[in-house]
Amino acid sequence: MVALWVIGSVVWLAVYLVFQTLDSFVQGRWSLWLRTHSIQVTKGCVIWSLKLAVPTLKTWCKIHRRVLRLFFQLGSIVGVMACCILMLGLVITGITMYLIFVSCVVTQSIFWRLDPWQLANKFPLISSFKKLLMEVTNALLFHLMKWLKLDPELPLTVSWLLCWVGLLVILPFHELGHAITAYVEGIGVEKVGLFLAFYIPGMFVTIEESLLDLNTKSRLRIVCAGFWFNLLLCLLSLVVVFLLPLLVAPFFRQQMTVSGFISTGQESSRLLNCFSIGDGLVSVNNREIRKLDDIKEVIRELTSETFVGICLNKNNITSSKWFRPFHMCCPGLSSDSWQVEESVWKCFVQSSFFNTGYPNAVCISEEWLETQEVALGFCEDKLVDDQYFVPYTGTGGRLVSLKRWIPSEQNYHQTVLVTSPDALLHSVKWTEYVPRISPWWLYKFLIVWNPIGKFEQFFRILFILSAFIGISNMAPVWRMDGEDVFSWLLTYFPLPMTHLEYLQKRKRWLGYFSFLFILSFVLFFILMDLNN
Template identity: 25%
Template sequence: MCPPIVSSYRLLLLSSPPPIVSSYRLLLLSSSPPIDSSSYRLLLLSSPPPIVSSYRLLLSSPPPISSAKHRNSYEAWLAGRGLMLSPFHLRWQTTAFNRLFAYCSRLNPHGLYLWFNSGVVFGVVAMVGSVVLLARTLQQTLAQMTSDDPRMAGQQALQVVVPGVNLPTSQLLYFFSALLLSGVIHELGHAVAALREQVRVNGFGVFVFVVYPGAFVDLFTTHLTLISPAQQLRIFCAGVWHNFVLCLAALGFLFLLPILLFPVYSTGGGALVTEGSPADGPRGLSVGDLVTGLEECGVRGVEDWAGCLSRLAISPQTGYCIPTASLQPSWAHGRAYKRLDGTLDCCSNSSLTDLCFSYTSPRDKEREYACMPVRKMVTGTPVCQRDSDCLAKEQAGTTMCVTPSLENQTRFIRVTHPPDTHMLFVGYPPHLQYSVSLTNFVPRFTFLHLDLPVYVVSLSGALAVVNSVPCFALDGQWMLNALLEATLVSVVTDRQRRELIGFFLLLGGSALLAANVALGLWMVTAR
């Protein structure tokens, strides 16, 4: 067993040379010339402390170990793998794809020249069109903020997407995958165009900011500044051009889906509910339900769903043929009373199972009202608009046409989704139309989904539009600067004036985009 540390120090002390005091005494005795004792006193006082004190100091305060070495090792490890980590931001960069970019830039030089020149034309048109579209979207958002008409909801061409608010969590995988794919194709266009214009690509990478993924290419800035404005335009417009082409490709794929996916998907059998909605519930519309009808209007797809609801919204309320014996006057459930809009109600406001119906009395031909259990009365019941419709179907005098007594613009609608019972909806038809997400494609197998190409179309198209906006930090900034340098050199010869014009245009575009984002977020989250 090793001796304790204190004993070790004692052993070391015993084997050490004699104290410094003894050394000075020996020196004093052996010196031949007389030496002033004050000098020795001064020397003794200025000498280092005894060895014992030195050992005590070493034992009580060992030197601290610095963490700089570990920090440098950690940073070197991240840099060696192309990683950069900061708050809410993770980035990875590599040069592994540079050979692929270089190979693509050498394919058919004349074809690539025409391809990227087409991108310049699209980029310039998209820059102007994006400003018009943002202005129109801002106008629609302001109009929606001041109106309660549900038909105005969802009319904006561009909408802010907030995961968990207006994007279901079940769709996050498809959303982020489509967003990353659109970003990669966007940066691929920049990289290939840059190499074709003899601009070096330092690397390609992907990043995650908060929860949103994206991609980027690192271009050699010095090379960019040396090429002409026309060459710069071909590079800067390539990203939005590739997003537009990807959007068209995904859109074409969607149009061909009925043919391509016939073995695994079926169409024409109804509209399939794809995500949860306010209409969800034990007797509502759940994910996977197949809607086949709205009242007597057949639904074979999403188009029929929208068309039927539009017709029901403007048509008179549908009536139902009810046996005369089941009718009870309103005095049995309380006297009918007028609502604020002048319509009558005869049921308690808190009733979740009963509904007030109106009908024409066969005796005095006046309107009477009856509060009845709605599901029991309308299940399997023929529809009608007048009593004669029921008389034509049943024996005279046994049934009559009763109509739900509802507020203006409110409708009672039976939604057929076999094998479940009808979903009974009371409200404004556009509310039902815009709150339920449907698709025409019914998978023959439960593991198939069609959300990815839909998100590719919407997100890639949105990236093409938004990145074209003349806004700071977007592609539109560099596109605008290159465009001004290519077109205004002979008109505005002073470079500072051209830069000032570009600055104010960028300021206006940035303000327009910021207003759309701010109001869009408010509409999604606060309203």
């Protein structure tokens, strides 16, 4: 990621230098032509601005001025509260980084690699603080990501494209809030600008200088309007995400369906033989599957100590062609050097073996295994001649019964195989939405492309980006909306001070908070590594 960013920045600067060189050969005529079209090119970005004249919007704001003022007044209250919370958060960031620095200097090691016992003996307070950091980070970062169902295996190009398009939606929405509030307060908007800084889009609006003549409440309403609109966009994104199954119900239905495969060795080839693109997954080990969370829950159960097994008649083990002695496929139970990966036989051991250590094991043919039914924990009492066998854990596999819907055959298939539980996630690509009625070629195309899944993912990313941009803008740092909020809050500081003292105090504190704001990103990556 960092390498991609550096390469992109170098390419950007190289293009800028080439443009400047060629422009100098034509005596700046290219730059002059761009300026006549309100475009400015600098080292870091390209800026395009134009005058904003929307009489219909201005008239609408005047008509509904009273209601809009109450609406944006609520936004200013929430914005001031957010600014105060962020100030507290930045102070905590400074204290945290100081404790990390002290513990690293004294112990001469990295904070998040410290031995917990060593840290507890030398710094009991810091040890407790580190534990609190881990819990808070896990709650805020990982539980939030799990709740939003972000796909960590989403291709990098698709993620960047969704983020880029999301910014093109969020930024106009943010600036629209400033513009509407300015019209409500009777202030004109001179121009609106769009810029591209190292491939990252940005936007701004320029408000008339008469803004300085407004009272504090009116100015706060204008400054906090962008943050308020970001929160509304977050709410809108959540509504779309939760109502999406209902919105697309006339055309799509929810069913876990195979949309592709990821080659990860033998386990992926095993599932490749079992599944085809377009096949639906109905159940795993008799548990109904409706969404991706159901598959993850089944995987957690499969990797636990409760193994899924199969009931075998002890008389058939020695007589049937589907069984072989255990030394052919059971690594660790036999001294023979049999290549398990190339074998069509799977190692099963009697469940009592895990308690007694007696190797009552057998090799079972995959072909025969696919036709059987699984048993959960034990065999029925009426099967007196049956013994309960489970896959040998030395092979890393679990017994999985898959019920599939084959759309080309319009029929269900049941398959039992031994595979790694994680292969269901890491070797198969899934989609949760399939078209109700369509030709087979269109059905398969929509499953592979997964438009509804990408649409849902876009609104999840939109929620995160909108929340991040809105909250960050309320931070009391340079070039943010929170800078003006903090400046106006500083005028109510209880100690009397002259205008010069106010400017010095404002500059000093904004510098402190800007530095802590940068440190907060460093702390973020430290906490991410702390939880890994």
